[in-house]
Each structure stands twice: as C-alpha cells, then as structure tokens.
Amino acid sequence: MTDEPLPEVASSELPPDEVFDRNWASVVLRSALERLKEHFEKRGKPRYYEVLVGYEMPEGERPTYEELAERLGISVFDVRNYLHAARVAFRSVLRQVVG
Numbered sequence: 001m002t003d004e005p006l007p008e009v010a011s012s013e014l015p016p017d018e019v020f021d022r023n024w025a026s027v028v029l030r031s032a033l034e035r036l037k038e039h040f041e042k043r044g045k046p047r048y049y050e051v052l053v054g055y056e057m058p059e060g061e062r063p064t065y066e067e068l069a070e071r072l073g074i075s076v077f078d079v080r081n082y083l084h085a086a087r088v089a090f091r092s093v094l095r096q097v098v099g
Helices: 016-042 046-056 065-072 076-098
Strands: none
Touching: 016 046, 016 076, 046 065, 046 076, 065 076
16 A cells, blocks of 8 residues: 555645645545554564555455454454554554654
C-alpha cells in the first residue's frame, strides 16, 4: 500500500483550500501508514499491518474477516485481534504525525 502513491487531488472544480486540505490529508495518511509499517516490522509483527491494510484499504470491495483470514493464512480470531491492535497503533501514529 505505501509503495503506491496516493492519488493526487487536483480539480478545477474544487476550491484551492479544499484541494490543499485533501492533498495534506493524503500526505499525512501516507506518512502514518509508512510509520505504522515500520512500527510492526521492528516488532516482528508485519502481519498486523497486512491485516489493517487488507481490511481497511482494500482494492475493490472490503473483504469479510473470513476472506481476509483465508487470503493471509491466519485464523479469523487472529484477524480480529490483529485488526484491533493495528487500529490502536494507527491512531497513536496518526496523532504523532499530525502533532
């Protein structure tokens, strides 16, 4: 996910301040996701990041916990736990990036 650039928001239909806000949000999100990925990799838990991105930012329709578990080769119980832990960590990282 973080290897791919987030789409740039540039439209003559939007006011400049809204374009700025959307671009700023994209930069903040990208930075937070990169930090989160590093956070979990340093702790030997990259699967937590994979679960978060696979569930919260899928390409296409959001998968069920069962579908995500099958795709990643883990249990549904693990998906729930990893997703919860990743969301908590993401909130903390996002606050740091914005601060």
